[in-house]
Amino acid sequence: MFWSLLSGIILMCLAFTVSAATPQDLLKSYESQSGKASSVRGEQFFNAKHGNEWSCASCHENPPNHDTKHIVTGKVIKPLAPSANPARFTDEARAEKWFKRNCNDVLGRDCSAQEKADVLSWLMTVK
Numbered sequence: 001m002f003w004s005l006l007s008g009i010i011l012m013c014l015a016f017t018v019s020a021a022t023p024q025d026l027l028k029s030y031e032s033q034s035g036k037a038s039s040v041r042g043e044q045f046f047n048a049k050h051g052n053e054w055s056c057a058s059c060h061e062n063p064p065n066h067d068t069k070h071i072v073t074g075k076v077i078k079p080l081a082p083s084a085n086p087a088r089f090t091d092e093a094r095a096e097k098w099f100k101r102n103c104n105d106v107l108g109r110d111c112s113a114q115e116k117a118d119v120l121s122w123l124m125t126v127k
């Protein structure tokens with residue numbers, strides 16, 4: 001009983017270390033798949049509608065440093081900037097899942113590694 005509990009806890013810790021990341025780690029990984037990030041380009045990308053109905057700012061607002069509302073459901077979205085929400089970009093799978101979904105909603109396609117690097121580098125400058 002004790003040993004199975006203990007090994008369960010150890011496994012959980014291992015799983016956490018594997019998936020835990022920092023915004024800097026994720027930025028490095030996106031940059032290694034593309035080129036150096038530009039926060040200026042990232043902010044423009046975030047504000048642009050890309051020929052469709054929404055921009056990233058439609059749900060996250062600009063600056064995304066406070067609670068905002070989902071443009072369709074009205075549900076509260078926590079701040080996207082890591083300075084205002086330390087949980088952001090600390091889990092690669094989670095960040096990837098939402099990039100995929102949100103990029104599809106806004107651009108009608110997945111974002112490229114360069115676009116993710118640009119947006120993330122800009123978000124890291126938001127106070």
Ligand code: HEC
Nearest residue numbers: 054055056058059071077078088089095098099102103106
């Ligand atoms: C229609 C509303 C909507 C739009 C438009 C939108 N998002 Fe989001 N976004 C969400 C919701 C909902 C979540 C998940 C809830 C949460 O994490 O608070 C989310 C979460 C995220 C996350 C997860 C970050 C993390 O580590 O927790 C990223 C990255 C993200 N959005 C990026 C973008 C980008 C880039 C765009 C523009 C291409 C965008 N979003 C446009 C609603 C939106």
